[in-house]
Amino acid sequence: MKILCTVKRVTDPEVKLKIGADQKSIATDNLKYVLNPFDEIAVEEAIRLRDKHQGEVIVVSVGPSDVSTQLRTALAMGADRAIQIVHAGELDSDGVARLLQKVYEQEKPDVVLMGKLSVDNDSWQAGPLLAEYLGLPQATYASKNDSLESDNEKNKVPGITIEGTTATVVREADGGIETLKVQLPAVITTDLRLNIPRYPSLPNIMKAKKKEIKEHTPQSLGVDVTPKVRVLKFELPPARKAGVKVADSAELLAKLRSEAKVIS
Amino acid sequence: MIGFELSDDQKALQETARKFARNEMWPKAPHHDKTSEFPHEIMKKAFEAGLMNLSIPQDLGGPGFAILDQCIITEEIAYGCVGMGTSMMANDLALTPIILAGTPEQKQRFVKPFAEKLKYASFGLTEPGHGSDAAGMETRIEKKGDHYLLNGSKCWITNGGVADQLTVFCTIDRKLGPKGICAIVVDKNMPGVSVGKHEDKMGQRASETVVLNFEDVKIPFDRLLGKEGEGFKIAMQTLDRTRPLVAISGVGVARAALEHAVKYSKERKQFGQPISGFQGIQFMLADMAADVEASRLLTWESAWMIDAGKPASMYSSFAKRVSTDTAMKVTTDAVQVFGGYGYVKEYPVEKLMRDAKLLQIYEGTNQIQRVVIARELLKQF
CATH class of the missing domain: 1.20.140.10 (Butyryl-CoA Dehydrogenase, subunit A, domain 3)
Structure with a gap:
């Protein structure tokens, strides 16, 4: 089984962000980058599926040349090889999906695994757009019935079940859990409770150096990535207001009803 | 030229160690500090992530990290909890004498198994009466037929209770001072090895610290590192x-x-x-x-x-x-x-x-x- 797994570098959620002087970007000096946590889950799932069904895991990323750091992390976790689309300029989800479409057409994987969102831009778009451009079925927000404390999780059993050319995906929906069957090839995006990603072990970090990273550019893939989404302005969220103390549960209920309006 | 930039590899090692320290060690540190319970689960995870046995050479199945790389990793571990860190580093301290002075056969036998599976080794130098004056040690071996007999006790032994293997320093003749000291590899299951009291320490309480006693422990000659007197x-x-x-x-x-x-x-x-x-x-x-x-x-x-x-x-x-x-x-x-x-x-x-x-x-x-x-x-x- 061939699994294509997308990874994105995002600003380290532990680092405090500053808005750039133009107010349309994030100041990049002294920024630290990490692998998008949702993509880490996708990589973990891809490795588990590969270990169960044999085959290979190919990780792909779009970004400046130093995105290779995050690709190496995915390779150290256990991916087999990597593709890097070098692009330093602006990029929106649509551009990413169109680039990934080309990679898909070259690699012809059986399944595409992607994080459901990236924690920096929070757009949730790239997965569904890719499925649409490829005309493939999609299952978003893949989760699983087992808890993250279960023996299945400890034994690294994949949460997505694949039998023949059908994938069964448990997904989190508003009211509860929904089970989908999708025909492969398909695009599946991963949610938080699908698995606990492994640490790239130190010996594997050293071994990952020897794995292949193939480079492309938007030009070499023949994709125009001029953004269709324009950023007008970044603003910091308003400072949190101090909480209030309530005397008893009656007052709490009244406030939840009349002020917060979260219950009726 | 002087450069302070870490290589990409070093940054990746640092990042993994930092993440492990933050996510696995830091949240559990107060519990182990309070109870002095040995952090078995964390050690297991650390072993799987390759954060232990950093100095085992590659030909013995380890990562063979340079000391500088080990420092970059260990700073993060100590940041997470230095008590757990002391227990994580104890194998390296105990195995280094074998890596430095062991024969190829001894390295295969006494070092390689530690790269394959989570096991503990302890380093025994200090004694109740001899700390800084290590050369004055009293734990002794004497030749008896086809083996040595080991007698004495060692204190402040990190991981001594959970250890499978011990690197012990002892004297074959106290009159020789430092020149009489020998290094031997002891299997903790050998008859005559016993674990004494567990120390109730002020800090680094996640690490285990015990007294080890040796009473007429038979040590085959092939467990001597280097020559007699090189210990x-x-x-x-x-x-x-x-x-x-x-x-x-x-x-x-x-x-x-x-x-x-x-x-x-x-x-x-x-x-x-x-x-x-x-x-x-x-x-x-x-x-x-x-x-x-x-x-x-x-x-x-x-x-x-x-x-x-x-x-x-x-x-x-x-x-x-x-x-x-x-x-x-x-x-x-x-x-x-x-x-x-x-x-x-x-x-x-x-x-x-x-x-x-x-x-x-x-x-x-x-x-x-x-x-x-x-x-x-x-x-x-």
């Missing part, structure tokens, strides 16, 4: 290699204390403003930060010297002395920044202060480090 040299060469790791542990502890102090100083308000606005606090934080940086660089330099094969005794003693004194000072000042809250166990900094104290004592007290430094210094002029 002291092997012990000193081992400690020369591991000293930067104790030093960098001090940097990790100090960095954790500094971070807590900076964050707290911005939250805590007195006289209508955060205490970080007061110069008295700012000067303390500034000194703490500068000391952490200076200690790290000195430690990296000593590690680099060892990796480059240069004589490094004096530099690794510089590093151990400066970094662990820094850890003590910075953690003490962090408690001061926290005021009364710093002195209670609800807040994290008093643990760091208790943990730091041990770093000034073990693997050569800071007074012994000064002796080493002075001895080298006086030879130079």
Whole structure:
């Protein structure tokens, strides 16, 4: 089984962000980058599926040349090889999906695994757009019935079940859990409770150096990535207001009803 | 040329270790500090992530990291919890004498299994009556037919209770002083080996520290490292290699204390403003930060010297002395920044202060480090 797994570098959620002087970007000096946590889950799932069904895991990323750091992390976790689309300029989800479409057409994987969102831009778009451009079925927000404390999780059993050319995906929906069957090839995006990603072990970090990273550019893939989404302005969220103390549960209920309006 | 930029590999190692420290060690540290329970689960995870046995060479199935790489990893581990870190590093301390002085057969037999599966090894040098004066040790071996007989006891043995294998230093003739010392590899299941009391320590309580007793333990000759009488040299060469790791542990502890102090100083308000606005606090934080940086660089330099094969005794003693004194000072000042809250166990900094104290004592007290430094210094002029 061939699994294509997308990874994105995002600003380290532990680092405090500053808005750039133009107010349309994030100041990049002294920024630290990490692998998008949702993509880490996708990589973990891809490795588990590969270990169960044999085959290979190919990780792909779009970004400046130093995105290779995050690709190496995915390779150290256990991916087999990597593709890097070098692009330093602006990029929106649509551009990413169109680039990934080309990679898909070259690699012809059986399944595409992607994080459901990236924690920096929070757009949730790239997965569904890719499925649409490829005309493939999609299952978003893949989760699983087992808890993250279960023996299945400890034994690294994949949460997505694949039998023949059908994938069964448990997904989190508003009211509860929904089970989908999708025909492969398909695009599946991963949610938080699908698995606990492994640490790239130190010996594997050293071994990952020897794995292949193939480079492309938007030009070499023949994709125009001029953004269709324009950023007008970044603003910091308003400072949190101090909480209030309530005397008893009656007052709490009244406030939840009349002020917060979260219950009726 | 001097460069301080880490390689991409080193950054990746650092990132994994940092993440492990933050996610796995830090949240569990208060529990193990309070209960003194051995962190079996964390050790298991650390082994799987390759954060243990850093010095086992590649031909024996380990990662064979240079001392500088080990320092980069160990700083993060110590930042997470230096007590757990001490237990994680104990294998390297116990296996280094075998890696340095063992025959190829001994390395296969006594080192390689540690790269394959989680096992513990302990290093036994200190005795109840002989700490800094290690060469005066009383634990002895004598030849009896086709084996040695080992008698005596060793104290402050990290992981001694959970250990499978022990590297023990003992004398074959006390009159010979350091020249009578031998290094042997003991299987803990051998008849006559027993674990004595578990120490109830002030700090680093997640690490296990015990007394080991040996009573007529039969040691086959093929468990001797090097020749009879080479044990002291092997012990000193081992400690020369591991000293930067104790030093960098001090940097990790100090960095954790500094971070807590900076964050707290911005939250805590007195006289209508955060205490970080007061110069008295700012000067303390500034000194703490500068000391952490200076200690790290000195430690990296000593590690680099060892990796480059240069004589490094004096530099690794510089590093151990400066970094662990820094850890003590910075953690003490962090408690001061926290005021009364710093002195209670609800807040994290008093643990760091208790943990730091041990770093000034073990693997050569800071007074012994000064002796080493002075001895080298006086030879130079």
